[in-house]
């Protein structure tokens with residue numbers, strides 16, 4: 293029997309075929325889950341609709357997580373279509389480019405609040421609104437990054453948002469556990485995607501990190517997806533509030549042997 297037979301999984305954050313959310317949706321589908329795809333803007337609709345047949349779904353919903361009306365309409369539509377939800381994948385983040393390029397100390401109030409609203413509060417509001425539909429229990433994951441723990445140049449306000457996201461995972465896990473809903477996060481190593489491309493020097497970062505992980509390489513999106521399968525299935529039934537590093541071990545290193553740069 294497939295790991296996720298009969299499970300209904302709502303996936304947020306598919307922008308294109310390179311998105312981590314898309315790799316996760318494909319992995320969940322291949323293990324038996326029914327997939328719903330949520331996208332943020334009308335301009336993405338065509339792209340998401342063209343991907344949807346690959347995961348055999350026509351459950352496609354518009355939801356900008358900054359709009360309460362979108363969230364309310366989404367919950368109503370999902371309740372009508374599915375009656376319940378078992379899995380939520382939160383793969384959403386945003387910060388203004390200038391807040392990533394400038395010094396962190398120069399972050400504007402508006403930029404700070406926007407990054408926190410889209411990248412952190414969205415997890416809280418989605419957990420809040422979908423809790424009643426997770427009547428059989430469930431599993432929620434969010435996507436984080438090492439910049440939550442240590443300073444990574446140009447990650448800036450996004451690092452602060454990821455720290456808050458990881459803390460939110462723990463607070464949500466402690467409360468929703470009473471209803472057998474688990475909440476975890478994957479702290480992924482760098483992978484080239486639309487959002488990642490917005491970071492100044494991302495290619496150099498890939499090369500720097502790839503040279504310094506215990507596995508001597510970067511990760512790929514399928515490795516994030518396989519760990520997501522673990523966290524979203526019964527394989528991890530005793531795990532909640534955890535931040536699982538999928539980063540080829542980068543986070544454990546204090547210092548490497550001297551290496552030659554490529």
Ligand code: NAP
Pocket residue numbers: 304305306307308310311312313331332333336355356357358382383384385386410435436437479480481482483484485486487488
């Ligand atoms: P991505 O493909 O660009 O996905 C980011 C998604 O967030 C997009 O679908 C984007 O939609 C969505 N989003 C932004 N604002 C939104 C809003 N208001 N409402 C709903 N959705 C919104 O990039 P990704 O790398 O896969 O990112 C997914 C997650 O992984 C993020 O949390 C990111 O921080 C995390 N992560 C990525 C890496 C990496 O190296 N790639 C590493 C660690 C963690 P729009 O395109 O419409 O804005």
